Amino acid sequence: MYTEHIVSLPIDVNSAFDLCRNVEIWPRIFPPCLDAKIIKQSNDKQYISLTALANGKVFSWKSERDIDVVNKTIRFEQTHKSPLVKFMTGEWKVNKYLNGSQIVLKHTFDIKNDIKNLVPGVNTEAEAIAFMRKSVDENSTKELEAIRKYVNYLNNHHKFSEKLIIPFSKSAVFKFLKDVQHWPDLLSHCQAINMLYEDEYNQEFEMTVSTPDYTEHLRSIRYIGDNYIRYFQPVPPPVLKEHRGQWSVKEVPEGVEVISWHEIVLSEQYANEVQDIQKEKEKFEKGINRASLNTMKAILNKLQGGV
Numbered sequence: 001m002y003t004e005h006i007v008s009l010p011i012d013v014n015s016a017f018d019l020c021r022n023v024e025i026w027p028r029i030f031p032p033c034l035d036a037k038i039i040k041q042s043n044d045k046q047y048i049s050l051t052a053l054a055n056g057k058v059f060s061w062k063s064e065r066d067i068d069v070v071n072k073t074i075r076f077e078q079t080h081k082s083p084l085v086k087f088m089t090g091e092w093k094v095n096k097y098l099n100g101s102q103i104v105l106k107h108t109f110d111i112k113n114d115i116k117n118l119v120p121g122v123n124t125e126a127e128a129i130a131f132m133r134k135s136v137d138e139n140s141t142k143e144l145e146a147i148r149k150y151v152n153y154l155n156n157h158h159k160f161s162e163k164l165i166i167p168f169s170k171s172a173v174f175k176f177l178k179d180v181q182h183w184p185d186l187l188s189h190c191q192a193i194n195m196l197y198e199d200e201y202n203q204e205f206e207m208t209v210s211t212p213d214y215t216e217h218l219r220s221i222r223y224i225g226d227n228y229i230r231y232f233q234p235v236p237p238p239v240l241k242e243h244r245g246q247w248s249v250k251e252v253p254e255g256v257e258v259i260s261w262h263e264i265v266l267s268e269q270y271a272n273e274v275q276d277i278q279k280e281k282e283k284f285e286k287g288i289n290r291a292s293l294n295t296m297k298a299i300l301n302k303l304q305g306g307v
Contacts, residue, residue, distance in 0.1 A: 001129065003107045003136050007144035009100050009151045016101040017072045019147055020092040023048050029150045032139045034058065044068070047079075054135035057119065059083065083118040084128050086110045105144060107136050156241070156266040158281040162289040164296040167255035168303045170227075176299040177229055177247045177258075180205060186298050189291065191215070200224075240284075241265040258299075260292035 009016050019025075023046070026036040035051040039062070046065040051058065062080035067073075072094040081088060088109040095102045112118070115128040122131050166173050176186065180203065183190045192208040196219075203222040208215065222231035232244035242265040250257045264284055266277070274280045 001107075001109055001133060003133070003140065005105045005137075005140040005144055006102060007148050008097050008102045009148060010155055011100055011151055013072055013094050013096050013101045016103055016151075017069075017094045019151075020074055020094060020103065021046075021067060023050075026050075026143075030143045030146045032142055046074075049080075052139065054082070054139060055131060061085075061088075084111050084115055084122065084132055086112045103144060103147065105140050107140065109136070152268055152271070153265060155277060156268065156271045156281075157263070158265075158285065159261070159263045160285040160289060161259055161261040162292045162296075163257060163259045164293060164300070165252060165254050165257050166296065166300050166303065168300075170249050170251050170256050172303055173256045173258060173299060174227075174249050176302065177249070178224060180207070183207070186302060187295055188298075189294070236264075239267055239270040241267045258296050260289070260296070262288050262292075264288075 019029075023036045024038060026033045030052075032052045032054070033050065034053065035049075037049045039047040039049055041047065044067050046067060047062070048065060049060065049062045051060040053059075059082040061078050061082045063076045064079050065074050065076045068075075074092040076090050076092075078085060078088040086109075088107065090105070090107040090109075093104040093106070095104065109132060111125065111128045111132055115125065116123060119128075119131065122128050176182070180193050181195060183193055189209050189211065190207060191210050194206040194208075195203070196206065197204040201224050203220075203224065205220060205222075207218045207220060209218060210216070216237065218233060218237075219235055220231050220233055222229055227250065228246055228248040230244075230246045232242075233240075236243040242263070245260065245262040248259045248261070250259075262285075264281075266280065266284075271277055271280070
């Protein structure tokens with residue numbers, strides 16, 4: 001029996017090949033994979049053990065993998081096989097495709113002659129063939145789809161920060177960052193704050209912000225620590241899948257160093273519509289950093305006695 005599954009990725013061939021070779025990250029990426037270990041390896045060989053779900057049941061096996069870095073190919077064979085399998089071989093092959101790469105995952109396998117009492121509910125040759133084909137098809141599809149999502153997440157992910165030194169006390173600066181109720185008086189782009197919940201350490205509020213081009217309503221959930229305020233948007237703007245960040249304050253000889261840190265993930269739909277993903281991430285970085293720096297400058301102005 002033979003199966004073949006293919007996925008196209010917006011990354012180069014070497015990066016795609018690393019995902020196929022680095023089996024120890026598979027449990028973090030692949031939904032069916034529960035555990036993956038490299039038992040022994042060299043430049044062109046790997047001996048690995050895997051534990052994964054197949055049709056809702058847990059199976060473990062060991063494989064020997066021949067790694068061809070030049071041709072971006074990994075051929076594998078199960079040495080300690082899953083219960084129904086007489087033999088299982090296959091191949092991960094990475095090819096250049098359009099502006100990115102393509103992974104082709106192949107399996108060739110057969111079942112044992114006597115399969116009775118090996119897997120609950122599998123008693124005939126036809127049931128064993130159907131079970132294995134379904135397992136390989138479903139897991140291969142899930143694995144390649146998981147790689148696609150993981151790559152898109154990394155491709156659309158961006159971290160950045162902005163900072164300013166304010167020559168006043170840490171407590172004075174931190175009070176302005178914490179007391180969001182006063183932000184409409186402090187920040188020209190903040191029109192209103194609607195506090196939904198607040199205690200000593202937690203805040204949840206809605207903020208109305210405006211620019212020359214649009215008005216936006218943002219919901220933020222924040223945790224207040226001793227020297228930082230960590231937050232995230234549970235429902236970010238449609239162009240973003242995730243947006244989280246942190247304000248931190250640290251005493252320095254000149255006063256207080258304030259750092260505004262952000263982590264964003266562009267939505268997959270938006271990322272697919274733009275021509276240059278890096279330029280889009282830089283555009284978001286510039287806009288968000290500008291707002292952060294304006295906030296820090298507004299705090300400095302207030303502390304200096306400005307209106």
